Each structure stands twice: as C-alpha cells, then as structure tokens.
Amino acid sequence: MENLSAIADNSAEILLAQTLQEKLDAFFSYGKYTYCDAKILGNYWGQSVVDAKVLMGQKILAGERSLAYLEQYQVDAQVQALSDPEPSICFFYEKGYTYDDAVALAEFWFKESPWEAKLQAEKNFILGKDEVVENALRLARR
Template identity: 50%
Template sequence: MKYPKTLHLSVLLAIAAILTTGSAFAADPDGQLQKSSSARPEALLKCDEEISQNYAQAELDTFFSSGYTYWDAAQLASYWGQDVDEAKARIGRKILWGPADVALLEQFLLDARLESLQSVGDLRFYSETSYTYDDAAALAEFWGDATPYDAKLRIERNLIMGNADEVDYALELANPKP
C-alpha cells in the first residue's frame, strides 16, 4: 500500500465520526432498522470537520511541546514547499506517528539544512529575524569577522543549523549591559 498512514487516519476519522454522532441506523422496538436523525449528512460533515480541526490542533500542540523550533519548521517548510504553519503540523504529525517517522523527520531536517547551506548568501532566514545592522556589527567584532555582512552570513548559517540560541548568547556577550 502506498500511503498506509493516510489510510489509517481516514479510517480512524470515519470511526470517530460514527462514534460521536451515533450509529447511522437505530433499531426500533420491532427490530427494524430506521434512519437515525443524527446521521444526517450535515451532522456527519460537521463532525468530520471538528475531528479534523482537533487532530490538526493535536499536531500543532505536539510540535510546540517537542524539541523542534521555529527555525526547524522554517527549514522544513522551505524544503517541502509549504508555509511554516503547515510544516509545524507536519512535524507534529510525524512525531505522533512514532519513532520511525521521527527518524525520517530528522533525515528530512538534515537534507533541508544541507540544501539551505548552499544558498546562505540569500540571507533568507536572517531576514526573518529582528537582528539589526548594529547587532551584526557587534557580532562581527565579537566573532572577529571582517564585516557586518560576514556576521550576517554566520548568523544565517547558525539559524540553518538550529543554533539561534547561540547567536542570541553571543549577542548578549557582545553587548554587555552596564
């Protein structure tokens, strides 16, 4: 089967829809099947939408409670051709699916990082930060880079590799508070 997990999710959603709206048919006292009023197509559709929304929220909640960061999601979003919120949900979904999918996720993240490192000069991720030119100048001096642009490139590489905290810490050290 090509997409077994998608199929399993569809089956689970269908079962949950039936369980939450009641059986499509209810037996009458004579043992004859009668159409249940709760099994209207609109009710099932509404239930499916609620289940889908709940599952989507569970995916996002799983992402936010994991060790993955915004920058990981941004890397994978770029790699997968999705927006960041879709990538966060996809990361959460892979975590929910179990260890084998997490291992695949880690490989995707590595591939995404390697691909992004090939175009570090674009400063694609740096442009999403709140770092200023003055921050880049301070970091250039702190790191011993020749120019603030060189520091921006180093920041970009750190963001790609998931090291945003290290950049923030270096910036704190470069700009000590009196």
C-alpha cells in the same frame, strides 16, 4: 437525508480540525523544534510554515520511527538551505537581534561587514546553533 449528510460533513470537518490541532499541539509541546525549523522544513517540503508544523506534529505523534525520519529530513533541509550563499530562511531580525548586534558580531568574527556577520548568524540559526551566536555576542560585548 440532507440533514444527516450535512451533519456528517460537519462532523468530518470537526474531526479534521481536532486532528490538525492535535498535530499542532504536538509540535509546540514537544519543545525541540522552533519556528525556524518549521520554516526550513516547510521550504524543503514545498509547504507553508503552518503545514510544516502540522506534518512535524504528525511525525512526533507517530512515534520513534517517524521522529528518526523527521530528524533526517531536518538535516537534509538544513543542507539544502545552507547551499544558498545568502540563505533567506531564519532571519537575524526574527531572533530579536539588531544592527548593533551585527556590528559587534562582525568585529568579533573578523567579518568585513555587519551584513556578513548577519549571514553567518543566520547560518548558525539554520543549524539550530543559536547558542553560538548568543555566546559570540556575549563575548563581543565584554
């Protein structure tokens, strides 16, 4: 009997692992959400980034209704993150930008310092508006 119990426990662990992997795969293959989105939602839900990705994947797999809930959670999480004057969720450097980029953005956006430009860029990242930063940087370098 002990062997059957051990096999059952092992099977449950394998099933759980497959389920977690399926959820993670759904998160990555869906293509709409980023690492930054997972960080924002994880912070909102009080979870790690990985746990947020799993929960997001679960909602993706659950279909249209759950996706609608996920989209609203994302908006609520973004609003919460932006309520901090210096949000520390989606970092400038994580996106591959440099100090020189912050200097260029500060000049383009008429910010007093590269730090302020970096914060502005991070707010755009929280909103999923990476293209705003990319476009401003492209124009600043002309």
